[in-house]
Amino acid sequence: MDLTWHAFQRLGAYAAAELLGRSGPSEIAEPDLGTLAGMIAEHAQMAGMAEKGGRGWAWLLQLAPMFPQAPPTHPSRVKALRRIDERVVEFLMEPDDPGSATPCWACGRPATPRWSKSLWPLAEPAREINNSRDRLPGVPVCRWCRVAVWCLPYAVAFSRGRIIHVESTDEVEEAWARSNTRLSLEAIRDGWADWAEGTDPFHTVWDVIRPSGSGVLISSWVNDNRPVKTRMTRWQLSAAGSAWLIVALERGYGPLLEQLARVRPRCTHLLFLAMQDDEELWDRVGAMPSPGPYLPLISALRAAYQDPSMSAVEAALPPRLLS
Template sequence: MTDVLNQCGQVWLTASPLQRVGAFALAALAKVSHPDRLGVDAFTAAVDMMTRHLLATADVAKAADAGGFWLGASYMLWPNSKINPTARGKQSPGQRRELIAEWRALPESATWPDVPCAYCDRPACKWFGKVDIPLGASAEHRNTTAPGHEGTPLCYPCVASLWAFPYGASLSGGRVAAIHSWDDAFLAPVTRLAVKRTLAKAQAPAVRTKAQPSWYARELAVLEAVRSYDQRIRAGVELIVLSNSNKEQLLRVQEMEQPVAEWLRSTTTRSDRRAGYRVLVAAQASKSASGEAFLAKRAFEDPAAVLHRTTAYLLGRFSAKGAVSAEVSGLAPLTYSYCIEVLMMDEKDVARLKGLAVRLAALLGQDSRPGPFGGFMRANAKGGDLYGWFRTQSVQWLLKTRPAGMSRILLPVEDYRLLFDDERAWSHRRLLVFAVMEALVEAGWQPMGSAEELEDVSEAAESFAVEEGN
């Protein structure tokens, strides 16, 4: 084996995310920091370890029995392979061990197909199919391959990486979930932790009852991995969920883009952002899922919704308390940085919206009644006439006493374009509502009015929050 592996070279990282995760899993099994540190002896030891794990299932009758972890996992990873053939119940433990060892052995070099590996272009050692390649075509389906091909050609280090892939993933609910990134420095520790957890789960006593998975648990695992990383994240982070079973062929890939991942990481490393993270999480919660779970979901699917839900949450707090929540001040560093770093708003545009918010707070704050603030919320909600509201309020701004140094123009042309003639107009409006609340808190404004007036404003706030949805 040593001569053959020296000929093939070491484990290389390729363009396949599954192979990359598997390569780092091999490194973790061999207790080295990176796949390029896998010498022949370490590589061989890691492959032998994986084979021993499969051989241990030979004495297990059912997957639910003690020691049946990899037998159970094999049905969604390697269906109809030598570990779980249809005739398994009729085989002796010795026969099972013989077949598993044969399956995972390095083919004799004389039998190699004389074609390059599909992943790395080194000499392939065999044609492979579904039982070795997650979601690969069966080697028996000749009409899915080019003439003369009997599956997908792979070298031994690459196929061994695919065998190691499940170790670097989470196996639960009949599906495999893996975290991948093109940032190798991030992928390495994330995969090491996954390997540690998988090995511990494989050795744990079999669980007879299936626990109900929490909402967005896989997305939440990515959020936790990103926030626990202590270096800058230099690439997007992918969540890969798949099943290779005969019952369900599934592949779903979601990407948390690099700016989102790096910003989320900063909420643990920067003190000015750590302070508001708890409130940000609370703002994302719903009756069905925790705030962090929904934050994770939105970080993948709709980053702008994080801002929208935060604004809606603060208005909901106004509805409950009859006053603008002081929490808005603690959220300010998070919110503005999120708009600039994640939503890619121009810093000058954010500054303009904050300046407009100060003028609006000065206008609304001249009236201790809550009604004017409620009118602003209604105008800013979907279906509201924000332009008409500004037209009316601009007249009031001219007639009322303005704080010294403030412009006579309430809504300059540049601000108008941000709110009504920009592709991010809806997010700009959400940010404006947030900034107005912040400015009112800083000005010490406390609404005074009858119970009916406060209830009317509360209804407007609740309506605004409901429109943002989940």
């Protein structure tokens, strides 16, 4: 399975590798697509037939914000004449005509079916043809990418009705997708009725970027009918911000950072402090009763944004925790 320009396809490909127990997407061959489609369909069937709040409902909560009008989530799913799993396998495995003149929008292979937002999250709705290059509804998607994007639910996090995904280096995206896939499989296997309270996806983000100090783009969204601008929230953490947070934590500044987080509205995780070198944070620190201990931290953050190397941050941050 190739990795393409589309983040949903890449995250799905890493999830597929985890689902099959492979070392990476390059180890996934064409016969594996049927195996993956079977797993996806079986889990979709379980979720679609779950009772609200009952066993297996967590997986429906995960699928609903991504594929709201698809067979496993459609309001009429329980009364539908055909089984959910049959229909899922059918649209995932529909053959592509090798002579098709329409290349898959993600990978470029010949593709036959065209998918819109009900099957590919956040793609254009079927009725929107103005933005379509060939003035036809939806986008052509090959079998490989259809299966990959339906592996996406395993690779992402669910928080308060929203989906959270990350875009970063290959290593970070793979670690994020695999970690979430292991959790998803646990939820499915044990029939979770809900996602555990207090599971903060930003902890997982930090766990996967900390080893490399990479930057990351985090997106939170629901695949509903609002315009993309209003249904998606994004946060950008640069490598400079990561470097600053890593060095500060290594040097024992954790408790000070925790206090600093409290002066910032909606700061649910320390990595929000590192998102940008902003004047607002300076102003809030300046207004604190004793800003002294925090100033070296903020200076080091500024230094990081001027020179995002670990050594620049280390030089700017006193090597021991201030008393």
